[in-house]
Amino acid sequence: MAHIIVVGNEKGGAGKSTVTMHVATALARMGHLVGAVDLDLRQQTFGRYCVNRNHHLNELGLVVQSPEFFPLPEIDKSSVPEGENIFDHRLSACIATMETQCEFILIDCPGSHTRLSQVAHSLADTLITPLNDSFVDFDLLARIGADGERIEGPSVYSEMVWHARQLRAQAGLTPIDWIILRNRMGSQQMVNKQKMERALVKLSKRIGFRIAPGFSERVIFRELFPRGLTLLDLKDIGVKQLNISNIAARQELRDLVKTLNLPNVSIEF
Secondary structure: OOEEEEEOOOOOOOOHHHHHHHHHHHHHHOOOOEEEEEOOOOOOHHHHHHHHHHHHHHHHOOOOOOOEEOOOOOOOHHHOOOOOOHHHHHHHHHHHHHHOOOOEEEEEOOOOOOHHHHHHHHHOOEEEEEEEOOHHHHOOOEEEOOOOOOEEEEOHHHHHHHHHHHHHHHOOOOOOEEEEEEEOEOOOOOHHHHHHHHHHHHHHHHHOOEEEOOOEOOHHHOOOHHHOOOHHHHHHHOOOOOOHHHHHHHHHHHHHHHHHOOOOOOOOO
């Protein structure tokens, strides 16, 4: 059975599609069969990444391991039993197809609360929640006091993850391995950065998640999107020597994949 990795939160601009691109491509380049679906039916950022990647590699005549994109299938409404949600059936059909072909399934969720996102979270073996390194984004996880230290209670998103964990437990499935990824981290040890770290550590013990090392604010994570490439593809397109920033970004991605602790994955980049 395929291992399902869901990348989600309910806030736009946190880096979900960027993380999906890099994790999916890293696994594919290490020789794993990777399928991916984009549940943001309007924006389709990850879907565009896959289209851009296939088009650019074909233009260059390059054969490079890549994740396979699976569009959410259309389903005849008349085939859906009364009282059931058509989106549940569309996602189930997509996952069923992917499981016959893939070792890993990546699900990129939209930055809002939708039925598809809610169901996807309950399917997650691994849940990655990217979080911009600020208390504006921390509010996605929990309400925090004015001092930036006191946790006052979980957010609606954390409660949704808790509900997804309950559904999996009732179904006899393995617990969700929930990982928070700090994104767009500054290089300087500022007071806000230290407060964020302390608050996340405290909250992780309360609601049960692990903290990944994080991605720094680097252009390389986003500038290759029009070509559908990641920093792992640079040598394939003729870049012979990586600069210091690119090497550091590569290490950050390596650290993330290592932290995920995925089954049968040995880091080879």
